[in-house]
Amino acid sequence: MITMKHHHFLLVSLPIQSHINPTFRLATRLTRTGAQVTLATTISGLKTLPSISGMSYHFFPGGGADGKLTSIQELKFLGSINLKELLLTKAKEGQKVDLLIYGLSLPWVAEVARDLHVPSALFFFQSAASFSVVYHFFKSDGGVGNSNIDLTGSIKVPGLPLLRYSEIPSFLIPTHRYAYVFQEHIDTLEKQPNSFILINSFDGLEEESIKSLPDHINIFSVGPLSSGETEEPFVIDTIQDSDRETYLRWLDSKREKSVVYVSFGSLVKLQKNQKDEIFQGLIESGYPFLWVIRNQGEDDEESRRYTAEGGGLIVRWCSQVEVLNHVAVGCFVTHSGWNSTVESIVSGVPMVGYPQDADQKMNAKMVEEVWGNGVKAVADGEGVVGREEMKRCLTVVMGGGEITRNCEKLKSMAMEAMSEDGSSHRNLNRFFQTLKLVSE
Known part of the structure; x- marks a missing residue:
């Protein structure tokens, strides 16, 4: 990898776990180039971050007394002032920022960077397919300003299968409260002669989506920002890992590829009837299961019942990377974030995908129809995945065959992309060269 010893990179992220986790992983990756890296977020986000050599932290205002985010508008107003002051102060101190990298919902960061003549890049930590849909959606006649979109219809995006509007990222629908933010992202990128986007993906996985974008959109896949090693990267979570010894000992007692791991991310809270259906499907399938239920609270009795009756294990937290790499795990029931x-x-x-919101339905579609490394659970008319459907999905993915072969192939491709001479390392070097931070 190119050495960036005399450069200073500033990354800006919202404190939401799905934002700050990949941003922290990217920041850690950048420290390995020898660069000085500063990660900026609100004070609530900084509380969970560890000490890393070569990385410093900065918090900007944008929340209440506890530092939590209250609105995108408040963050834009206060954050813009604070970020400008930070960039000017760093320059006066001889620590000029050479590159500003910003995450989703923060298009104003690029405006500040442009005003101060600092190069910037969007870190789009969703898939290249998702970015392609966002770009083509807002650049087409059926963009966010068109309230007459037929939500029962379909959209054709280059390099992707035909997508129903119900399958595209929900934040693109005109009535979504954050649709305007993604419109601003595209408008901001279009204002620049050359736009730069970093993607948490790899060429072998999403080559067609990357190729579908116009030449002035310089997109660089630098992922996967998950090495597959249990000790890396740091797992950022507000819940203590007091369950770690318990779930590792439990996993160690199970046969290879026999356990179903169930987790729906940090934001999804399932209704009781849906949890009951999933539980019954797990029980009737006969597979031991490890299920993360974060917001137990009043559901403690329910969780104890699931554990006692089902022979599974319920935990409030686990290191997902560690669990997925355990030899006992044979399937992941996920929200498809x-x-x-x-x-x-x-x-x-x-994977068995049970998508809820945002880009999740499209991710689940790609997993089932394009990459072939899982299936999507089909909900009934009330949006509930029944026990029989859950059993069907588990039978398919735990049965080996083509899905298993595809998983092994994709894993190998991901590992190769992140190798020293892999595509993602080359893309990061090419990104630095394109920005003229280093010579060709």
């Missing part, structure tokens, strides 16, 4: 999808690909574990 991109971070979880990438971690599952890197670990070679097949």
Whole structure:
């Protein structure tokens, strides 16, 4: 990898776990180039971050007394002022920022960077397919300003299968409260003669989506930002890992590829009837299961019942990378968030997708129809995945065959992409060269 010893990179992220986790992983990757790296977020986000050699932290205002985010508008107003002051102060101190990398929902960061003549890049930590849909959606006649979109219809995006509007990222629908933010992202990128986007993906996985974008959109896949090693990267979570010894000992007692791991991310909270259906499907399938239920609280009795009756294990937290790489795990029942999808690909574990929101439905579609490393659970008319459907999905993914072979192939491709001479390392070097931070 190119050495960036005399450069200073500033990364800006929202404190939401699905944002700050991949941003922290990217920041850690950049420290390995020898660069000085600063990660900026709100004070609530900084509370969970560890000390890393070569990395410093900065917090900007944008929340209440506890530092939590209250609105995108407040963050834009206060954050813009704070970020400008930070960039000017660093320059006066002889620590000029050479590159500013910003995450989703923060298009104003690029405006500040442009005003101060600092190069910037969007870190789009979802898939290249998702970015392609966002770009083509807002650049087409059926963009966010068109309230007459037929939500029962379909959209054709180059390099992707035909997508129903119900399958595209939900934040693109005109009535979504954050649709305007993604419109601003595209507008901001279009204002620049050359735009730069870093993607948490790899060429072998999403080559067609990357090729579908116009030449002035310089997109660089630098993932997967999950190595598959149990000790790396740092797992950022507000819940203590007091369950770690318990779940590792439990996993160690199970046969290879026999356990179903169930987790729906940090934000999804299932209704009781849906949890009951999943539980019954797990019981009737006969597979031992490890299930993460974060917001137990009043559901403690319910969780104890699941554990006692089902022979599974319920925990409030676990290191997902560690669990997915355990030899006992044979399947991942997931909400199909991109971070979880990438971690599952890197670990070679097949997925049962139960997508809820954002880009999750499209991720689940790609897993089932394009990459072939899992299936999507089909909900009934009330949006509930029944026990019979859960049993069907588990039978398919735990049965080996083509899905298992595809998982092994994708894992190998991911590992190769992140090798010293892999495509993602080459892309990161090419990114530095394109920005003229280093000579060709």
